Amino acid sequence: MDLSMRWLADYVDCKCDTKKFCDEMTLSGSKVECFGEEGDYLSNVVVGHVVDIVPHPNSDHMFICQIDVGEDAPVQIVTGAQNVKKGDYVPAAKHKSTVLHEGKPVKITKGKLRGEPSNGMLCSLEELGLTLHDFPYAIEDGIFILGDDCDKTVGMDIKKAIGFDDTIVEFEITSNRPDCLSVTGLAREAAATFNVPVNIKEPTFKGVDGDINEIMSVEIHNADLCPRYMAGYVKNVKIGPSPRWLRERLRASGVRPINNFVDITNFVMLEYGQPMHAFDLRYVSGAKINIRNAKAGEKITTLDGQERELSEEMLVIADAEKPVAVAGVMGGEYSGIMDDTTAVVFESACFDGASVRTTAKKLGMRTDASARFEKGLDPENTYYALLRAFELVEELGCGEVVRTYIDCDKTVKKDKGVTFDPDWINGFLGTDIPAAQQEEYLTRLGFEIKDGKAYAPYYRIDIECKSDLAEEVARLYGYNNIPDTIIRGVAQAKLTRKQRFERTVTNAMLGMGVNEITTFSFISPKYFDKIRLPQDSKLRNTVVISNPLGEDTSVMRTTILPSVMEVLARNYSFRNQECYAFELGSEYLPVEGEVLPTEPERLGIGLYDSNGKLDFYTIKGMIEELFDKCGAPAYEVARPTENCTFGEVSAFHPGRVAVITAEGKELAIFGELHPETCENYGIGCRAYAAKVNIPELMELCAEQKTYKPLPKFPAATRDLSLICDDELPAAVIEKTIRDAAGSILESVTLFDIYKGQQIAEGKKSISYSLTLRSHEGTLTDDQADKTMDKVIKALAAEGAELRM
Numbered sequence: 001m002d003l004s005m006r007w008l009a010d011y012v013d014c015k016c017d018t019k020k021f022c023d024e025m026t027l028s029g030s031k032v033e034c035f036g037e038e039g040d041y042l043s044n045v046v047v048g049h050v051v052d053i054v055p056h057p058n059s060d061h062m063f064i065c066q067i068d069v070g071e072d073a074p075v076q077i078v079t080g081a082q083n084v085k086k087g088d089y090v091p092a093a094k095h096k097s098t099v100l101h102e103g104k105p106v107k108i109t110k111g112k113l114r115g116e117p118s119n120g121m122l123c124s125l126e127e128l129g130l131t132l133h134d135f136p137y138a139i140e141d142g143i144f145i146l147g148d149d150c151d152k153t154v155g156m157d158i159k160k161a162i163g164f165d166d167t168i169v170e171f172e173i174t175s176n177r178p179d180c181l182s183v184t185g186l187a188r189e190a191a192a193t194f195n196v197p198v199n200i201k202e203p204t205f206k207g208v209d210g211d212i213n214e215i216m217s218v219e220i221h222n223a224d225l226c227p228r229y230m231a232g233y234v235k236n237v238k239i240g241p242s243p244r245w246l247r248e249r250l251r252a253s254g255v256r257p258i259n260n261f262v263d264i265t266n267f268v269m270l271e272y273g274q275p276m277h278a279f280d281l282r283y284v285s286g287a288k289i290n291i292r293n294a295k296a297g298e299k300i301t302t303l304d305g306q307e308r309e310l311s312e313e314m315l316v317i318a319d320a321e322k323p324v325a326v327a328g329v330m331g332g333e334y335s336g337i338m339d340d341t342t343a344v345v346f347e348s349a350c351f352d353g354a355s356v357r358t359t360a361k362k363l364g365m366r367t368d369a370s371a372r373f374e375k376g377l378d379p380e381n382t383y384y385a386l387l388r389a390f391e392l393v394e395e396l397g398c399g400e401v402v403r404t405y406i407d408c409d410k411t412v413k414k415d416k417g418v419t420f421d422p423d424w425i426n427g428f429l430g431t432d433i434p435a436a437q438q439e440e441y442l443t444r445l446g447f448e449i450k451d452g453k454a455y456a457p458y459y460r461i462d463i464e465c466k467s468d469l470a471e472e473v474a475r476l477y478g479y480n481n482i483p484d485t486i487i488r489g490v491a492q493a494k495l496t497r498k499q500r501f502e503r504t505v506t507n508a509m510l511g512m513g514v515n516e517i518t519t520f521s522f523i524s525p526k527y528f529d530k531i532r533l534p535q536d537s538k539l540r541n542t543v544v545i546s547n548p549l550g551e552d553t554s555v556m557r558t559t560i561l562p563s564v565m566e567v568l569a570r571n572y573s574f575r576n577q578e579c580y581a582f583e584l585g586s587e588y589l590p591v592e593g594e595v596l597p598t599e600p601e602r603l604g605i606g607l608y609d610s611n612g613k614l615d616f617y618t619i620k621g622m623i624e625e626l627f628d629k630c631g632a633p634a635y636e637v638a639r640p641t642e643n644c645t646f647g648e649v650s651a652f653h654p655g656r657v658a659v660i661t662a663e664g665k666e667l668a669i670f671g672e673l674h675p676e677t678c679e680n681y682g683i684g685c686r687a688y689a690a691k692v693n694i695p696e697l698m699e700l701c702a703e704q705k706t707y708k709p710l711p712k713f714p715a716a717t718r719d720l721s722l723i724c725d726d727e728l729p730a731a732v733i734e735k736t737i738r739d740a741a742g743s744i745l746e747s748v749t750l751f752d753i754y755k756g757q758q759i760a761e762g763k764k765s766i767s768y769s770l771t772l773r774s775h776e777g778t779l780t781d782d783q784a785d786k787t788m789d790k791v792i793k794a795l796a797a798e799g800a801e802l803r804m
Contacts, residue, residue, distance in 0.1 A: 001181050004252035005167040011187035014194045018167050021190070025171075028193040029475040030180060035169040038159065038252060039129060041098060041105045045158045046070065047146065048077075048092030048122070050084060058114040065122070067092050070155020078118035083142035089152040090143050091123035091162075099127040128158065133257045135162075136241040149244040163248045178375035179459040182273030192444040192476060203387035205394050207403030210235075216284070216345065216406075221292035223410035225315045225352040226327065228379035229291055230386050231406040232346040233281075234399040237261065239339055243396065255368075260398045261337045261344055264389050273459075274348060274377065274385035275369035277317075277325060281343040283334045286320030291327065291349070291408075298323060301333040302365065314359045315351060328356035328373040329365055344399065348386040350379040350411075361547070379411045380458040417453035418469055425470045430485045433477055441476040442469065501630070501698045502584060505603060508629040512622055514580040514605065519563040521586065522553035527562035530680040531651040539647040543588050543597050556588035556597065560604035561648050561691060568606045569681035578609040584694070603692035605670070610685050616656045619670045619688040623660065626692070627667075631701045635662035637731045640669065648691060651677050662700055668692040715746060715773040716784045720791070724800035726755070726764045733766065733800055740794035741787055744779065746771040765803055 005018060014021050022032040048067040051074055056062035065084065066074040069092050077092065084090065093099050093108045097120065100106070108121050122143045125131060130144075138144050146152055151161040159165040171186065179185040184200050191198035212233045220226050239259050241247070246267060247257040253270050257263050265276040281287065294310035300323045301307045308326070310316065315327035325331040328351035337344065357374035360366050390401045420442075422435035439449050446457035456463035463469070474482065495503070506516065528540055542555035557563060564583055571579040586599040605622065607614055620637070627635065640649050640659045646669040649657065657671030670690035678687050722733065730750055737748050752767040759765050770791075772784050792802050 001171045001173050001186070002252070002254050003169045003171060003183065003186050004249060005169060007166075007183050007249050007252065008187055008190065011184065011200055012191045012194075012196060012198045014190055014196065016194070018169070022169060024193050025190065027475075027478060027480065028189065029471075030186065030189050030193075031172045033170040033172050035167060038166045038168060039164045041100060042128065042159060042164075044095075044097035045091055045093045045099060045123060045128070047150075047152060047154055047156045047158055047161045048090050049152075049154045050086055050088045050090060053084060053086050056114055056116060058116070062114065064116055067120075067122075068154050069094060075119040076117055077120045077122055078113040078116055079122045079143065081122060081124075081143040083139055083145065084122065088143075089146040089150070089154075091128060091146075091158045093121045093123055093127075095119055097121075099123055100129050101127065123158075128162075128164070130162075130164070131256075134247055134251055136257075163244060166248070166252045168252055175375050176462040178372060178377055178461070179273060181372050181375070182269075183271050185273055185459065188446060192441075192446075195444060203384060203391040205387060205390035205401055207390065207401045208235075210402035210404065212402050212404045212406055215402075216281070216287040216289065218289045218406045218408050219291070220408050220410055221290060222315060225293075225355045226291045227350055227352075227409075227411040228382050229289075229347070229349040229406075229408045230382045231289065232348070232386050232390060233402040233405070234261075234344045234346065234390075234393055235342070235402065237342050237344050237399040238397075239337060239341055240398065246396075259337060259339075260396055261341070261393075264392045264396070265346070267392065268385050268388050269368065269372070272381060272385045272388060273372055274381045275328070275372055276385060276389060277331050277335070277347040278337050279324065279331070279335050279345040279347065280337055280341045281345050282341070284319045284324060284345065285322070288320045289324075289345075289347075290318045290320075292316065292318055294323060300324075300326065302326065302330045303333055303336055304330070304365070305333065306365075308363050308365070311362070313355075314362070315355055317347070326359060326363065326365075327351050329360050329363065329370045330367055346386060346389050348382040348389070350377055350382055353377075376461050378458045378461050379409070383407070416463070417450075417455050418463060419466055420449055420452060420454040420469060421466060424466060425473055428467065428470045429474050429477075429482060431474075431477065431482055433473065437477075438473050441473050444476065445472055447472075497703065498698070500703070501694070501701070502601075504630055505626065505692075505694065506584060508626045509582045509603075509605070509622075511629075512625060514582045514607075514622070517564070517567050517581045517583045519567065519583060519585070520553060521557055521563075521588065522548065523555060523557045523562055524552045525555055526551075527557075527566075531559070531561055531565065531648060531677055532674060532680075533559075533647065534650060537647050541590055543590055558587055558589055559648055559691070560585055560587055560602045561651060561689060564604040564606040564689065565677075565681050568608055568687060569683060572608065572610075572681075572683045572685075577611060578613075579607070581606050601694040603690075603694055605690040605692075606687065607689070608683055608685055608687040612685070614686065614688055616672055616688070619672075619690055620658065623668055623670050623690055623692070627660070627697075630697060631703070631705070632667075632697065633662055633700055633702070635660050635667065636735070638729055644669075646691065650674070651689070665696050665700070666693070667697050667700070711773055711775070713774060713776075713778045715771050716779050716781075718770045718772065718784060718788055719767060720770060720788070721752075721765060721767040721803040722795060722800040723759070723763055723765055723803045724798075726762050728799060730766065732798060733795065734768075736794050736798050736800075737768065737770065737791050740791045741770065741772070744772050744774050744783075744787060746773045766800075 018035055022035055026032050046069050048069045050065055051068050052066040053063050056064055062080045065077050067077050068074045095110050097108045098105050110119050125138050125144045137147050173180045187198055215233055218231050242260045242263040250257050255266050261278045265278050269275045293312055294314045294316045296312050298310045316323040317325040317327055324335040351373050353374045353376045356370050360370040393399050393401050422438050442454055448455040454469055539558040542558055544555050548554040567581050568579050582605045584603055587602050588597045590597045637658050637660055645666050653672040653674050659666055660668040673687045673689055749769045751769050754765040
């Protein structure tokens with residue numbers, strides 16, 4: 001927000017220089033970014049009076065001027081401008097002056113033009129850094145001739161003479177203070193900061209007789225997005241340039257003057273922070289204004305000449321036939337003021353900030369108006385803004401204001417009172433500010449203290465709770481005056497159960513030499529095809545991003561597998577011989593009837609080795625090691641069934657994939673990836689992957705470790721080689737061994753699987769090592785042999801015979 005110090009002085013006298021003003025305002029919470037003078041690039045340019053002008057003897061288009069610049073004698077300046085005549089007052093750049101040329105400062109020195117001395121230069125608007133919008137009576141290609149609205153004191157600094165000597169302060173306005181996006185808002189802040197009165201009067205106007213309701217009508221169709229809409233009517237309009245003082249205010253605030261009515265709306269927006277629009281009533285079909293949602297496919301050409309397609313969630317201002325403005329953003333092309341406009345309708349409305357922000361973003365048209373609306377404005381501000389526009393019309397004499405106006409007010413009045421507890425505020429701030437002093441601070445800021453509550457002024461929509469009051473007290477008391485207090489205690493932070501489990505998983509994976517990765521949660525829908533996901537898979541039901549960076553990041557992932565695979569593919573394309581990667585991240589699963597998806601945490605693992613060092617049992621061993629580190633209970637490893645809950649089954653090789661189940665819950669899927677999956681990712685060797693359901697695994701894992709004393713008695717080991725059908729799962733064999741051996745079985749380890757010579761077709765040899773131990777005494781050979789006999793008989797019943 002650029003603030004004109006000259007404009008600020010109309011409301012408050014801070015009685016200090018600009019530097020102190022900026023420092024104090026920053027300390028009180030209104031941060032100043034920088035400040036500077038208008039036209040600071042101009043130097044030694046003064047008001048000159050043309051006392052004589054004659055043609056140049058050596059040129060048919062140049063003139064020799066004698067210019068009175070307030071010195072003992074006139075200075076001679078040669079010019080090629082055709083619009084200068086004797087008696088004119090002009091900007092004269094003297095010897096060693098600085099002006100603009102093509103937007104850059106240049107030095108002007110004495111010289112000769114066609115043999116005649118020239119001791120300076122006469123300046124155009126462009127060389128002063130101004131345009132025809134600043135002085136409409138000037139000509140574009142010629143010297144700027146000072147008009148009656150300029151000070152013609154000879155020798156005066158040109159900046160002062162034309163009102164180009166204002167000081168501009170740039171403020172950084174935070175999103176919670178939309179009231180400070182106005183001159184009056186900053187004036188109130190300055191008055192409170194320096195404890196001086198502020199002179200902001202309620203606007204008044206006389207008006208002429210007439211009933212606006214006989215001329216036009218207004219109807220709000222969506223009160224949620226437009227709680228208040230006010231309209232005023234001005235007849236017998238006279239379009240023309242605004243007076244210099246108004247043009248100066250706009251220019252100093254970074255707004256281009258256009259004509260009196262457009263300038264009035266911009267002036268009110270800057271002064272009160274309330275965006276307004278002026279409609280030419282001729283182009284409001286049916287003289288009816290409807291505030292409604294746009295229709296699907298409806299289009300509007302805005303004031304910038306761009307045709308824009310609207311969507312149904314966007315709010316528009318429409319007449320009886322078509323949209324004439326995008327609410328809170330920009331007016332339509334034919335809704336604006338023209339040179340022959342004779343009847344004007346002023347719009348002063350309050351629109352929902354979130355709606356304006358969404359609309360402006362989708363249409364790609366952020367404006368000064370949308371920047372204010374999206375931060376939130378109070379509906380009451382519309383009233384004062386409209387009255388101020390009426391007041392300015394009468395002050396400028398550019399039309400007749402009809403005394404009545406339309407006010408469609410759908411706002412719901414709320415109690416804005418916040419409990420005022422000085423003791424609580426002191427405790428919150430760590431201060432000892434007397435209650436009376438706190439009340440005085442709040443009163444300076446426009447609050448009313450009544451019955452133990454503080455009532456914020458209408459423009460302070462950010463005040464909601466006691467901590468907001470504490471902030472107001474603190475910034476006027478001075479943050480730098482709040483004493484330093486030693487912390488009396490330190491909160492003992494502890495990791496949550498989830499955090500501890502995540503660390504266990506991460507450390508386990510790192511300990512196995514797998515690299516941790518972090519990928520985007522946004523993926524492309526095409527990734528589902530790359531992992532061979534069926535078209536009817538529920539994992540294809542995704543959360544769609546409304547404003548994606550591109551097609552590759554257009555949906556939220558429902559499976560972590562594609563994210564891991566993209567990393568493997570990228571490493572393989574970089575000719576890395578191997579890649580071991582894992583990610584601990586979320587999947588995003590839509591829930592019917594809910595706005596937000598569920599976000600279950602998953603562990604994704606991906607491996608490849610171009611040298612063929614990996615196989616199915618590598619990834620299986622990693623999962624088993626992980627489960628062991630996490631303290632998982634007994635589990636089963638088996639092939640996926642038709643009812644498998646893992647939708648990614650199709651990404652794996654059908655004969656080399658397994659699912660881990662415990663207590664009826666599927667915890668993980670792992671295996672070798674399908675050759676087509678590898679081909680889709682451009683991986684030219686076997687690759688392996690796994691996915692683990694972290695919440696389900698954590699629920700089953702025991703965090704507390706059970707103490708077991710060291711065994712007192714020695715163990716006996718037995719090896720067991722079996723011949724069985726190739727289809728018989730190892731998990732079934734292991735379970736059979738455990739059930740038959742009973743309590744003296746300490747561990748069972750699979751150490752060999754063999755197919756080939758001496759093994760019949762469709763059969764396999766599978767070998768286990770069993771550790772037997774008794775906790776009651778030393779286990780004898782006879783006891784061990786009897787146990788092994790039980791195991792062999794039980795295995796035979798399952799179709800696994802002892803290999804001889």
